[in-house]
Amino acid sequence: MTAIAPPIARPMSAHSPLRRRVRRFTAMSGMTLLAVMIVSAFLLPLLFMATTAFKDKNQLTALGAPWYPAVPETLAYEGEEYPLYRVPMPDGTTRTLALYEPGREQSTWLDPANPGAGAIEWQGRWRSLAPAYKVELYTDNFVTAWNGLDFPRLLFNTLMIAGISTIGAVGSAVCVAYGFSRFRFPGRNGLFLLLLSTIILPMQVTLIPTFAVFAALGWTGTWLPLIVPYFFGNAYNVFLLRQYFLTIPRELDEAAMIDGAGPFRILRSVIVPQARAAIVAVCLFHFFWAWNEFYLPLIYLQGNQSAEPLSTAIARFNGVYSQEPTLIQAAAIMAMIIPVAVFFLAQRAFMRGIVFSGVEK
């Protein structure tokens, strides 16, 4: 932007371009540093989650415990375990020593590096000292959360609900979008407007009668209410795909038509391969939207916990173990690891879809 400066403005001085480059470098460093600081603060809860999940729950309430997962250090000496403390020495240094014989005002200590060298006398109250910690990842939280949640079953349920509904949502959206983008029929524009207008309809308006019907059919407690409605072309997905299909040149269809391809063949061999990026984006959006969904599993699967997906099961787990943050954070990691990993792996497809649609649903 600033490069528009006319050539006359270029001074003869040899210093200027260099100085400008240095200034730009400084400005860039400052801006990037600022961004690093903001993003670190922004994502700090993730560090909290990760460190808490690997802590023993006693560490949370222990005084003087570090922020990272750690256990109090001990010295094994002559078949006994002696706790290590950070001891301020008379010469001003601080040493890590093992408490051999605690006393009220005076204690005897051992040097953990060389316990056989003899006892060290120290004046002062050992109870006021900070214990020495060493980094240790405590993985039992994950085992407990895994078993308590019956995680493999939850993962299976979530994958099935999200996977099957994605197949239905994307398949139907491709068909409907194809219909709206490639065929002329009476009332097409009116119907498309109607489709768009359903985007703003809050789910709650149709939810209660739908729930009553599904309950009457005996579908509550099964996956059916969470899957079947998505086989009928969600307005949002249709809109996104239709916009994309319109950008595919019709000459390609016509060439296929001349070769004798019918409408379905054109959809399969021309449109779908050309629109792969948009279809992948819709797949990802719908899959993780379904993965995330909380309200519908909550009302439909209330009576049947064995069919539950991760979202409601983890919320219930939180209700049971709310006093044990270490377990809750381990469960949170287990719930987010797949969506976040896929996001980073398929980042370009995601961003393309977001840019394309403007707003995620």
Added chain:
Amino acid sequence: MTAASGSAAGPTIVERHGPRPARFSLATRESISGFLYISPWIVGLLLFTLAPMVASFVMSFTDFDPRSPGETTFIGFANYERMVRGILGQPGGDPLIGSSLFITVRFAAILIPVTLGFALGVAMLVNSTLLAGRNLFRTLFYMPMQIPIVASTLIWIGMLNASTGWFNSILGSVGVDGPDWLNNVAWVAPSLTIMGLWGIGNMMLIFLAGLQGIPTELYDAAKVDGAGRWSTFRKITLPMLSPVLFYNVIITLIGTFQYFTQAYIIGNGRGDPAGATNFFNFHLYREGWAFYDMGYASALAWLLFAIVLVLTIGVFRTAGSWVYEAGGDR
């Protein structure tokens, strides 16, 4: 548009067929194919949208209880009367509806300026040519959107815990005695606002598109006129972004009226502490699925629809301006 112009050749061929074609004409065949392809949506529209809408409207005049659907009776406008009386604070009304609307609107009043300001700031940051690795930063600021809401809520519950969370330890290290965020009636809404910062991803991207749509000539002109950073922001960036800003405000407002998962988890499904998380959509859920008063819940759903509709019409009234701006970029 492409579809219409591209297939313009179709009808002209059709005209040449005889007056009584043996088979369907090309145009009819095209119509049939078209309807066939959109038929899943039409079936879905009838089954899962239009029929339930009619049913929900009818239900809002009944005392439908899913446990005893056979005993449903028409009660006229009683549900709506209960709602209106509750909002007006008159006796015989729903005692919680007024507070739930108030909680929702007040939350929106805090959430909107904070998240919009943050999202705009972040968008300007990741739009700056001075920032190295802009795409990485965009991804990182967007990333929390991809964390399932239940998981992110649990992370924040831990983070904001008064004794074991880091939020208060950090505040404590600078000498501030933090409150018990999620268990304190006064601090729940600010806590949920802080949590809401993790949801700025889409807003940031919309702002980014808006920022990239501002012609650089305007900034060059401002520079020539000797405008400083602040006045450039106030006199150029902000007015040029105002349509996008307005769009984000309305979308967030609609979002707060549908706010549910966080309210459910933090309020333990009861609106804890002391009804402070009894957001409108949560209230609707409780009336329907905790108290099984689905007739009244239907009436609440129609109120929700009315609110969303009014807000959306607001967006569309101004759509001309923001659509133009966004389109100018491409």
